Amino acid sequence: MRQVDRQSTVGEIVAKYPRTIQVMNRYKIDYCCGGKDSLEKVLQPWKEEARAIEEELNRVINKYTENNEVVKNWKEESLTQIIDYILETHHRFMNDTLCELNELTYKILKVHFASHGDSLLRLHHTFGLLKTELEAHLVKEEENLFPLIKEFEKTNDQNLKQRIDQFIQNTENEHDAAGDLFKEIEIITEDYTPPHDACFTYKRTFELLDALEKDTFNHIHMENSILFELISSAR
Ligand SMILES: [Fe+2]
Numbered sequence: 001m002r003q004v005d006r007q008s009t010v011g012e013i014v015a016k017y018p019r020t021i022q023v024m025n026r027y028k029i030d031y032c033c034g035g036k037d038s039l040e041k042v043l044q045p046w047k048e049e050a051r052a053i054e055e056e057l058n059r060v061i062n063k064y065t066e067n068n069e070v071v072k073n074w075k076e077e078s079l080t081q082i083i084d085y086i087l088e089t090h091h092r093f094m095n096d097t098l099c100e101l102n103e104l105t106y107k108i109l110k111v112h113f114a115s116h117g118d119s120l121l122r123l124h125h126t127f128g129l130l131k132t133e134l135e136a137h138l139v140k141e142e143e144n145l146f147p148l149i150k151e152f153e154k155t156n157d158q159n160l161k162q163r164i165d166q167f168i169q170n171t172e173n174e175h176d177a178a179g180d181l182f183k184e185i186e187i188i189t190e191d192y193t194p195p196h197d198a199c200f201t202y203k204r205t206f207e208l209l210d211a212l213e214k215d216t217f218n219h220i221h222m223e224n225s226i227l228f229e230l231i232s233s234a235r
């Protein structure tokens, strides 16, 4: 029976065994912006439940061994391949979903203003901030950071590396800011629980917000714990 190492960072655990994300999400363990924290540290607030969470993680990890499952080791891929994967999956999903949610959050605000005006106004406002920040963030990665990284991979130019390190610092700060806005949205929507009188559109909005949060966490994990880690270890 394989045991998860409590000294491993949560980012490392997720990179090695991606299905542990489901357990992390369930217990609201921040494996993306907080990916550099050790499992030991993130389990501390859970006190007596920590053991049970660790066992759940072990069960997920052992399934990989039982099924002889080979997990894609991103750290063996080139930086360019990782970037292209991020663009094709997470950036595309984020762009499409932000666009759809922009209409939906406005629509439910208008239709349900009489019964849920307070929370829907807060949701509309906070989602607006999130959308503005995330769109700018995607453009900066696509136009600045990612092309620089691809160039660095080709040339190994150390001057480029310095500029990249600077960009990474700003990018990680923006990831933290997006994580905070998602936490606010979780509070406003009571963890994406629609009210009893919610219509189809209301439910769809909450489902999509929930999906966007989960995909964003995974996206940030790919950048912070895989792509940026590889760059910081590149000489
Ligand atoms: Fe990104």
Ligand SMILES: [Fe+2]
Binding pocket: 137, 141, 171, 175, 220, 223
């Ligand atoms: Fe990012």
